[in-house]
Amino acid sequence: MSAQKTPVFFLGATGYLGGSVLARLLEHPAASSYEITALVRSQEKAKKLEPFGVKTAIGTIQDLDLLEKLASEAHIVFSIINADDDPHIQAILRGLKKRHATGDLPILIHTSGTGVFLSHANGLHGDAVVFDDNKPEQFEALPHEALHRSVDELVIAADKEGYAKTYIILPSTIFGTPSNALTKAGIQNTHSIQLPFLIKASIGRGQGGVVGKGAAKWNYVSNADTAELFVAVFNGVTTPNNTVPHGREGLFIGENGVFAWSEVGNAIAKALYEAGKGKSPEATTFTSEELTKYFGSEFVGNLIAGSNCIGLATRSKALGWTPKNTKEDLIASVKVEVDAILKEQASQ
CATH class of the missing domain: 3.40.50.720 (NAD(P)-binding Rossmann-like Domain)
Known part of the structure; x- marks a missing residue:
């Protein structure tokens, strides 16, 4: 039995x-x-x-x-x-x-x-x-x-x-x-929320963007x-x-480290530029009007890509959890995500 x-x-x-x-x-x-x-x-x-x-x-x-x-x-x-x-x-x-x-x-x-x-x-x-x-x-x-x-x-x-x-x-x-x-x-859905939000806003304005100076940091x-x-x-x-x-x-x-939003913004700008969808390989600052247009409000845009959010996975790692993917993997993933979203939009 x-x-x-x-x-x-x-x-x-x-x-x-x-x-x-x-x-x-x-x-x-x-x-x-x-x-x-x-x-x-x-x-x-x-x-x-x-x-x-x-x-x-x-x-x-x-x-x-x-x-x-x-x-x-x-x-x-x-x-x-x-x-x-x-x-x-x-x-x-x-x-x-x-x-x-x-x-x-x-x-x-x-x-x-x-x-x-x-x-x-x-x-x-x-x-x-x-x-x-x-x-x-x-x-x-x-x-x-x-x-x-x-x-x-x-x-x-x-x-x-x-x-x-x-x-x-x-x-x-x-x-x-x-x-x-x-x-x-x-x-299964294969797209996250936070990064695609920023990518779609950048595609919409025809240029990779950052909030403010892109100096804010997240894990x-x-x-x-x-x-x-x-x-x-x-x-x-x-x-x-x-x-x-x-x-x-x-x-x-x-978490497995910290990145600045400028690093992601520049990676988006570079990917869009290489795809012929961006004016420059370097990110520029979203205007107030663009934040409202693409994020719904300045507040939401600042929340998603202009805030700081830094933590330490002390207890997680004490379980034996050993994250493997690095910041280099994060930056490399941006181009993959940009190309996938451009392809999806082109087929619609």
């Missing part, structure tokens, strides 16, 4: 990051001991996932009753989806509380982002407080209104209440084009390395003698 499989509920299976994490779980040495149910938007995606042995539920994060039900049936929940939507996390936590009432202590692995501690600089400087994932008191001093913070607070409160063990992963600027079984099957981490961080946390929390910090201390930053 085969052992009962551990139920896993997965949100974000078709996304840029979630798809990479799911692909790694499906090839995990212990994959056969888990039964994964993924939330997907369409029957088409559901059918594509079936050959991988993944059960599916059709719905969105607005289907709160469904989320609560599926979470109540899972020992482990991966939330790799909207990091700023309180209602869907509240529904998941209600489900986990029901799961706990059955005698289980469920696990939530939630995705936030280093944007929670960004500081505004309008692209003029790179000075920022460095946040260390081994110092929870730094995060506790953040205002409730900070990006992602209200959701993070709900997740941490659930752990404190004792009905779930929670772990929060905070990727920085993610780059790289994923390539795995799910991308080959046409299931970077590749898509593949971020997926490995999820696996490192997963491996730690599923061992019988799980000693991975959780709750207020269960914070894991994904």
Whole structure:
């Protein structure tokens, strides 16, 4: 008689990051001991996932009753989806509380982002407080209104209440084009959000751009390395003698160094210039009007590519996580992303 499989509920299976994490779980040495149910938007995606042995539920994060039900049936929940939507996390936590009432202590692995501690600089400087994932008191001093913070607070409160063990992963600027079984099957989105936003704005104005002087700085981490961080946390929390910090201390930053936005802006400018779509191989400053036109507002443009956001993955690396992709890989990925977006736009 085969052992009962551990139920896993997965949100974000078709996304840029979630798809990479799911692909790694499906090839995990212990994959056969888990039964994964993924939330997907369409029957088409559901059918594509079936050959991988993944059960599916059709719905969105607005289907709160469904989320609560599926979470109540899972020992482990991966939330790799909207990091700023309180209602869907509240529904998941209600489900986990029901799961706990059955005698289980469920696990939530939630995705936030280093944007929670960004500081505004309008692209003029790179000075920022460095946040260390081994110092929870730094995060506790953040205002409730900070990006992602209200959701993070709900997740941490659930752990404190004792009905779930929670772990929060905070990727920085993610780059790289994923390539795995799910991308080959046409299931997974292959574009991130932050860098393509800047690339599309630069294409729109016909020139690579930066906010202010391009002096603001962020951390970077590749898509593949971020997926490995999820696996490192997963491996730690599923061992019988799980000693991975959780709750207020269960914070894991994904970063492998720092870049200035001028470095990315110049890489975009060079790629556009080489493709005959840019006036100069060196980035120029977005005007106020351009920020409003391409980012929706000056505020959003400054947020995406003019803010500082620097952290240290101390706790992540203590798990044995060793990110491999470097700043050189980040810069090289920009041309690949630019060429892919130009090709997509040309075919529309």
